[in-house]
Amino acid sequence: MxxxxxxxxxxxxxxxxxxxxxxxxxxxxxxxxxxxxxxxxxxxxxxxxxxxRRRTRKLDQYELLIHTWLSENPDLSGAQVHDWLKERFSDLSVGESTVRSYVKELRDKYNIPKVMTPRSYEAIPELPMGKQIQVDFGQSKQQSSQGGTQNVYVICFVLSHSRYKYAEWLDRPFTTKDVIRAHEHAFEYFGGIPEEMVYDQDALIVVSENGGNIMLTEAFQTYYRERKFQLYVCRKADPESKGKVENSVKFIKQNFAKNRVFKNIEQWNEQCLEWLERTGNGKVHNTIKKKPAEVFSVEKKHLKPITKKISHSPIDSSIARVVRKDNTILYKSNRYSVPLGTYDQHKDVYIKVTDDKKLCIRESMDGPNIAEHALCEGKGELIQDTQHKRDRSKGIPAYMKTVSEAFQDQDKAMSYLQDIQTQYPRYMRDQLKIIADSVKDVSSNAKMKALDECLNNHFYSASEFKDVLSHAVRQERSTEDSTTTIPEGSSERSDYDHMKPEERTLDSYLDVLEGSVT
CATH class of the missing domain: 1.10.10 (Arc Repressor Mutant, subunit A)
Structure with missing residues (x-):
């Protein structure tokens, strides 16, 4: 206008x-x-x-973000864009078909063709409720937040009737114990056990088909007898016989995992559970035309209840967790504290949830508890034991006293450290650490000589003290080397004492020089 x-x-x-x-x-x-x-x-x-004139659309404000996603990941589907938008903007209310149309327009507008990887499956007849769970494995390579790539491995369980899914990931290949533990987690997630379990001929479960007499691995055979479900093993190269879980693994890899950045396995599994609730089980299934979660609410009643937990099976109930830099571990979107100093770049701890809803943390699988917390039902909370906190009110003074005790004249050392604190109040802990590390295995004379030199020249810095101390140590060693001589009157004799030079007469030298004088 x-x-x-x-x-x-x-x-x-x-x-x-x-x-x-x-x-x-x-x-x-x-x-x-x-x-x-x-x-x-x-x-x-x-x-x-x-x-x-152009009508403003709801997704226009996200055009730059969606364009970035499509540019970086040309194979991104409209359904995945819809899920990513819902994940980042929970209050966004927009239909999946609207997002697909908008994505198609952006592909045409910016000339970003979609990379297609078609794969087809053969349909199998529907099974009654509570009849069957299909199990399969998958692997994906993800971009890591630390740089480079990270291989992650998934085991997926799907109820054949409702298509209700459960998935669990590891950042290393599965073992048979991992598979058994994942089964227990899946049965707990589903709230019961089906009549039949369907597997591929995976070496973690099956040793040999043996003409129909299935031979299982020893650990899984024990678990199978304990849980007493029927077992069906697919023939080799026959994915259609468990097509539901094949499609589910593909769905998880392409909708959840593809183009997602991996940070750590705990966060990855938590994001996957949220994705299952939001999309994997909360989205209308293309075949049954219903949401798996809605159908599962009815099918759940047809599963056999879990009457007891298996405690003497080969299941290791301790789960490894990475200790974060702030000396916490992540469990179900909450942070639980561990004692200060537990963190190490390559160190894991083991957690176990007890029957009375306590989270126990151990440094080794069979070791004593280093921390114990009541489980938190919320999300994003910090559960911290007061004994795990640093007493900041007396931390620096106590640290200064400890460092000053390394010197012969503690009062002079404390005075020097106070001068450093005046210069570097915010970095005093770092300054003290540098000094404490530098005076280790150094003689008292060298330490005091360096201290006096710094006081005389007004060197109020840990790095300057470290340099002066290094010079004092070198001088001390040089003095020691110069004084290591054989004392006078020593009875020690040289190996060459018996050797005498040959004596010549003066005539011998005159003969040699004869004729050289002009």
Whole structure:
């Protein structure tokens, strides 16, 4: 509308005989703008205004973000874009079909063709509720937040009737114990056990098909007898016989895992559970035309209840966790504290949840508890034991006292450290650490000589003290080396004492020099 009013004023002033310069000055625009508007007739202006009108759409504010995703990941599907938007903007209310249409427009607008990797499966007849769970494994290579790539491995369980899914990831290949533990987690997630479990001929479970007499691995055979479910093993190269879980693994890898950045396995599994609730089980299934979560609410009643937990099976109930830099571990989106100093770049701890809802943390699988917390039902909470906190009120003074005790004259050392604290109040802990490390295994004389030198020259810095101390140590060693001589009157004799030089007469030298004198 403003452009149309501008055109009308320019057109009227021109009809009244105003010059271009006067029109531009009066309307506060450039002469180029005046010429541009005068080149158009009223009909042309109306047509141009109509072509510029465009209804603002809800997804326009996310155009740059979606374009970035598509540029970095050309194989991104509309469904995955919809899931990513819901993950980042929980209050966004938009249909998946709307997102697919918008993604298609952006692909055309920016010429970003989609990379297609088609794969087909053969359908199998539907099974009754509670009849069957299909199990399969998958692997994916992810970009790591630390740089480079990280291989991650997944085991997936799918209820054949409702398509209700559970998935668990590891940052290393699965072992049979891992598979058994994942089964227990899946049965707990489903709230029961089906009549039949369907597997591929994976070496972690099956040793040999043996003409129909299935031979299982020793650990899984014990677990199978304990849980007492029927077992069905697919023939080799026959993925269609468990097509539901094949599709589910593909869905998890392409919708959840693809293009997602890996940080650590705990966060990865938590994000996967949230994805299952939001998309994996919360989205309408393309075959049954219902949400798996809704169908599962009915199918759950047909599963056999878990009457007891297996405690003497080969399941290691301790789960490894990475200790974070702030001396906490992550469990179900909450942070639980461990004692200060537990953190190490390559160190894991082991956690176990007890029947009375306590989280026990151990440094070794069978070791004593180093921390114990009541489980938190919320998310994003910090559960911290007061004994795990640093007493900051007396930390620096106590540290200064400890460092000063390394010197022969503690009062002088404390005075020097106080001068350093005046210079570096924010970095005093770092300054003390440098000094404490530098005086280890150094003689008292060298330490005091360095201290006096720094006080005399007003060197109030840990790095300067370290340099002066290094010089004092070198001088001390040089002095020691120069004094290591054989004492006078020593009875020790050299190996060359018995050797005597040959004595010659003066005539011998005259014969040699004969004729050389002119």
């Amino acid at each position: 403003e452009k149309w009013l501008m055109f009308t004023e320019i057109y009227q002033m021109k009809q009244q005989g105003f010059k271009i310069r006067r029109i531009a000055r009066k309307l506060g625009v450039s002469r180029t703008t005046v010429y541009k508007y005068l080149e158009k007739s009223p009909e042309d202006m109306a047509e141009w205004m109509a072509s510029t």
